[in-house]
Amino acid sequence: MYILMILLTMFVLPIASILAEAFLFKSNAGIMFLIGKWFVFWAVGIRLFLAGFRQATDPQFTAEKILGIKGSEPFILVQELGFANLSMGVLGISTIFNGAWTMAAALAGCIFIGLAGIRHIFSKERNRLENSAMVSNLMVSAVLLVYLILR
């Protein structure tokens, strides 16, 4: 389920949206504009909003089921991280209604997602879930960086 959500929100849906707008709806917008628009909406907006909502409302799930950490001590950290993800997710989703916010969301998302990806590189015992998070984080961050440079 976790890998499916990563695949959908960070690769399949952004690319499908870009192709749909470019070829199905014959958009006149440039390719970099479409890349920024849809990667920010799906990978920064929807992905982080869903993760943040889960972490904020059900910290036990993230702490125990995903990372195997028992007890309620880490809950404050999980919830605060959830609020962080929620705020970035809300901004990412809002860019679909106000395109002028795309650059700010792309900058914040590129730094946050990129650093999270780099952290996974140095993790000594990466499991399959962590590997998929690492690859997807680094790729999305690279896409956002290219958008920020070439837009």
Add this chain to the structure above:
Amino acid sequence: MFIGICYLVSLMVGVAAVFLQPGPHMLQAVAGTLLRFVLLLGTGIPLVVGGFGHVFQSDMAARRLGWPTGSPFQKELGFWDLAGGVGAMAAFWLGGDFRLAAILINSIFWILAGILHLQHVFRFRNYNADNSIPAVIDILVPVTLLVLYWLAH
């Protein structure tokens, strides 16, 4: 404590910058100048410094906050602090929609984080200065940002 000092310094530097500008001092322009300095010094700097603390001195930062040490979530939270901080600092120079976006993303996070810190003060009696002071400042900074943005526009 540091976060509170940054907030006060941002207001003082902002007021100084207003008086260094040639008059007359219209409310809209004053609010705009103050807003830029609260974003740079009162929001961006404490987030970047806090982010570095969470990432590079995780256990020390966790102990000061009364949080559990060794949590993998803390580094990720530090990354968000760095991202949000860089965005807030960039908004000092980049105006318009970028500034509003930086205000929104930081306001949502700070208010929710402030409520969480307040909950830990009252529910779990976590009276550590690094938990209770942010509980107030986390609410005060976004309210200041939003009011100043409203006055400036």
